[in-house]
Amino acid sequence: SQTIHQWPATLVQPVGSPLSLECTVEGTSNPNLYWYRQAAGRGLQLLFYSVGIGQISSEVPQNLSASRPQDRQFILSSKKLLLSDSGFYLCAWSNIRGKGNQPQHFGDGTRLSIL
Amino acid sequence: AQTVTQSQPEMSVQEAETVTLSCTYDTSESDYYLFWYKQPPSRQMILVIRQEAYKQQNATENRFSVNFQKAAKSFSLKISDSQLGDAAMYFCAYRSLRNSGNTPLVFGKGTRLSVIA
Numbered sequence: 233s234q235t236i237h238q239w240p241a242t243l244v245q246p247v248g249s250p251l252s253l254e255c256t257v258e259g260t261s262n263p264n265l266y267w268y269r270q271a272a273g274r275g276l277q278l279l280f281y282s283v284g285i286g287q288i289s290s291e292v293p294q295n296l297s298a299s300r301p302q303d304r305q306f307i308l309s310s311k312k313l314l315l316s317d318s319g320f321y322l323c324a325w326s327n328i329r330g331k332g333n334q335p336q337h338f339g340d341g342t343r344l345s346i347l
Numbered sequence: 348a349q350t351v352t353q354s355q356p357e358m359s360v361q362e363a364e365t366v367t368l369s370c371t372y373d374t375s376e377s378d379y380y381l382f383w384y385k386q387p388p389s390r391q392m393i394l395v396i397r398q399e400a401y402k403q404q405n406a407t408e409n410r411f412s413v414n415f416q417k418a419a420k421s422f423s424l425k426i427s428d429s430q431l432g433d434a435a436m437y438f439c440a441y442r443s444l445r446n447s448g449n450t451p452l453v454f455g456k457g458t459r460l461s462v463i464a
Contacts, residue, residue: 264449264451266451275438275454275455275456275457276454278451278453281451283446283449320390322392333380333397333399335397336452340391341390
């Protein structure tokens with residue numbers, strides 16, 4: 233069966249520090265991968281998605297970036313964190329061959345606090 | 348671009364009663380998919396139910412069912428016999444079928460459901 237791993241679960245970082253959040257998927261190949269951010273008490277904002285290795289689509293201009301160095305690995309990064317980067321970050325995957333009816337499966341999330 | 352609107356930020360229901368969460372969306376496409384996700388306090392996102400727009404029959408999953416009104420672009424979620432474990436944030440989501448459906452879900456802002464014992 234497919235599983236998605238996201239780490240760390242919790243992270244506290246000072247303003248201006250770098251960031252690296254990692255997400256890996258097991259049990260499937262060539263998945264679509266997504267990064268979302270959820271601010272406190274609010275909905276999900278799509279940050280990046282990828283349909284293949286090295287293919288990244290950015291939805292919101294900001295100081296974050298994403299990379300997909302391997303088929304089932306998706307990394308969210310920042311060179312310098314801002315206070316506004318605080319939030320709950322969710323990674324998700326979906327089956328690329330599902331013709332749209334396949335749901336997105338989410339990781340357990342990373343709670344990021346910027347001090 | 349498509350948008351999803353959940354007009355009820357918060358709802359409450361008595362245990363064992365029925366509650367309906369509303370969702371409307373805006374699209375010019377004729378075929379698409381709709382989803383409801385649940386996010387309990389653990390913050391894990393859990394798929395509740397999905398609906399294909401070309402199907403007239405409303406989807407059901409045990410105590411969860413939808414009322415899909417395509418012309419009105421409405422996709423409400425009905426929870427019957429509410430249980431304490433149903434307390435969560437509920438998100439409505441839309442998926443376009445552009446690019447053979449390889450598009451991200453567009454989410455509403457969510458409705459926080461409280462269940463009163």
